[in-house]
Amino acid sequence: MSRLTKDSIMKITIRMIRLRERFILGLSAFAILFTLLLVVDLQMDLGYSGHHLVPSHGRVRIGDDPDQETVYNSFRRKFLQRPNASKEISSFDAAGTAQSSKGDKTPSENALKSVKSDKPEVHDDFADLVDIAENGYNVNVDDGVVRISGEDYSHNPTIGSLNHIQPKKNGTILERFQLEISRLELYPKNSILIDQLLDHMATMPIRHVVQKEGGTQLKLVIEYPDDTQALFKPMRFPREQQTLPNHFYFTDFERHNAEIAAFHLDRLLNFRRAMPVIGRMLNVTTEIYEVADGDLLKTFFVSPVGNLCFHGRCSYYCDTAHAVCGNPDTLEGSFAGFLPANAIGARKVWRHPWRRSYHKRRKAQWEQDSDYCSLVREIPPYDEGRRLLDLVDMCVFDFLTGNMDRHHYETFKIFGNNTFTLHLDHGRGFGRPYHDETSILAPLLQCCVIRQSTLSTLLQYHNGPIRLSTAMRKSMSVDPVAPILWEPHFAALDRRVGIILQGVRDCVDKSAMSEQVVRRDRH
Ligand SMILES: Nc1ncnc2c1ncn2[C@@H]1O[C@H](COP(=O)(O)OP(=O)(O)OP(=O)(O)O)[C@@H](O)[C@H]1O
Numbered sequence: 462m463s464r465l466t467k468d469s470i471m472k473i474t475i476r477m478i479r480l481r482e483r484f485i486l487g488l489s490a491f492a493i494l495f496t497l498l499l500v501v502d503l504q505m506d507l508g509y510s511g512h513h514l515v516p517s518h519g520r521v522r523i524g525d526d527p528d529q530e531t532v533y534n535s536f537r538r539k540f541l542q543r544p545n546a547s548k549e550i551s552s553f554d555a556a557g558t559a560q561s562s563k564g565d566k567t568p569s570e571n572a573l574k575s576v577k578s579d580k581p582e583v584h585d586d587f588a589d590l591v592d593i594a595e596n597g598y599n600v601n602v603d604d605g606v607v608r609i610s611g612e613d614y615s616h617n618p619t620i621g622s623l624n625h626i627q628p629k630k631n632g633t634i635l636e637r638f639q640l641e642i643s644r645l646e647l648y649p650k651n652s653i654l655i656d657q658l659l660d661h662m663a664t665m666p667i668r669h670v671v672q673k674e675g676g677t678q679l680k681l682v683i684e685y686p687d688d689t690q691a692l693f694k695p696m697r698f699p700r701e702q703q704t705l706p707n708h709f710y711f712t713d714f715e716r717h718n719a720e721i722a723a724f725h726l727d728r729l730l731n732f733r734r735a736m737p738v739i740g741r742m743l744n745v746t747t748e749i750y751e752v753a754d755g756d757l758l759k760t761f762f763v764s765p766v767g768n769l770c771f772h773g774r775c776s777y778y779c780d781t782a783h784a785v786c787g788n789p790d791t792l793e794g795s796f797a798g799f800l801p802a803n804a805i806g807a808r809k810v811w812r813h814p815w816r817r818s819y820h821k822r823r824k825a826q827w828e829q830d831s832d833y834c835s836l837v838r839e840i841p842p843y844d845e846g847r848r849l850l851d852l853v854d855m856c857v858f859d860f861l862t863g864n865m866d867r868h869h870y871e872t873f874k875i876f877g878n879n880t881f882t883l884h885l886d887h888g889r890g891f892g893r894p895y896h897d898e899t900s901i902l903a904p905l906l907q908c909c910v911i912r913q914s915t916l917s918t919l920l921q922y923h924n925g926p927i928r929l930s931t932a933m934r935k936s937m938s939v940d941p942v943a944p945i946l947w948e949p950h951f952a953a954l955d956r957r958v959g960i961i962l963q964g965v966r967d968c969v970d971k972s973a974m975s976e977q978v979v980r981r982d983r984h
Pocket residue numbers: 675676677678679680692736797798799800885886887888
């Protein structure tokens with residue numbers, strides 16, 4: 462009996478030990494998996510840890526009144542009444558190109574249309590803003606709408622100097638370009654390398670092509686005989702193709718010409734944060750098919766009408782239905798200068814605080830929280846230095862092109878946090894010339910800050926003599942595949958400059974009002 466009891470006690474103990482071992486094993490497996498998840502999250506900023514924008518002390522307002530009188534809300538309401546959408550296409554012809562408008566507007570658009578007066582618009586020269594931007598009264602780092610970042614512009618090391626690499630005399634143009642990238646900009650204002658680099662990408666023979674890994678759409682890495690590279694995005698649609706009415710920003714196809722136009726626009730706005738891009742006509746047979754290999758080669762086929770097509774492999778639009786086709790074997794595309802290799806110019810990827818939800822029904826936090834900017838302002842790197850001003854520049858840039866696809870952005874690690882933000886990936890711009898998407902201006906309208914130099918540049922284009930459309934037309938006219946933009950986009954650019962300035966004015970007015978309130982409170 463006592464032996465039996467002893468046995469069963471032994472058995473139970475052994476079982477307990479096993480159970481404990483299993484539990485410990487399970488716990489360690491969970492710990493490892495959780496750590497891995499966090500590491501991946503930190504690297505890719507997927508949002509699991511929620512550390513980026515909602516710190517423990519963060520104020521998340523659920524059910525914030527959407528009609529609250531913020532600059533952003535009033536602005537959105539005001540511009541909803543602008544019937545720019547009246548010309549927006551609501552149907553497409555067989556070729557998928559735009560047709561002129563034939564009604565089919567939503568009831569609200571129809572109702573609002575009648576609000577429009579037939580009076581010719583008087584040019585508003587924004588003298589109030591010119592006064593601030595040009596005279597710089599009260600322009601400083603800490604307060605006010607118009608600001609400077611207060612950084613030391615004389616401290617401008619380059620990727621070359623920080624890596625202790627001297628540009629070689631017989632170095633390639635791309636290499637020289639990459640080594641000259643500095644803390645403040647991708648290239649200097651009067652860089653002589655830009656035209657050379659563009660010309661090189663557009664004319665050099667193509668030695669080899671491979672598909673670029675990552676991303677949602679098909680891109681090719683073009684290799685030239687001198688071992689330099691370019692990033693190729695193929696043409697998919699004619700210039701006048703507008704974003705399909707039922708497409709979201711994240712299902713919109715990319716436009717190669719938008720990449721070209723965005724480079725010119727970025728340069729004209731004096732940002733110099735976008736890589737140089739040029740158009741080029743390719744022979745699909747000799748310049749892609751014959752120099753491709755492996756996986757890409759396997760995706761080539763001849764379409765029913767005899768065009769040579771390929772679709773590559775990627776996560777969304779890489780199948781027979783979304784193939785890229787020659788006509789019969791010529792193909793247009795954009796060529797972007799290649800960013801430096803990780804060895805000398807590794808980049809850090811940041812989740813954009815004003816990222817959209819990328820979901821057809823969900824809204825992002827910034828769309829619902831009227832105090833969202835004060836949340837962002839508290840979090841590094843947005844709490845000091847130039848970063849927030851850079852994001853506002855970026856939204857100005859994106860609003861002008863209509864690009865709603867700014868999910869992440871990148872900086873060069875080697876320059877630390879106080880460096881410019883790269884302007885990459887503009888394929889989804891220039892899709893809706895008759896619609897002005899004011900939500901893109903959320904960083905500007907919710908934070909009510911803008912860099913003095915950016916405001917000054919916008920005012921110059923607004924008041925002339927050279928308007929932005931004219932400058933863009935001139936700058937892009939030399940591209941091998943010009944004209945780059947469909948005509949209505951030029952009018953959109955000029956119109957949108959005015960809208961941004963109106964937004965800045967609303968901010969200035971609002972801050973003047975609150976200052977008055979504060980002053981009155983004091984007395
Ligand atoms: N000029 C360039 N040279 C080298 N790499 C680049 C260049 N432009 C972009 N990249 C890298 O390739 C990645 C994908 O490029 P891009 O964002 O243009 O394509 P995408 O298909 O739209 O990607 P996503 O689906 O992530 O938006 C970028 O995040 C960037 O890291």
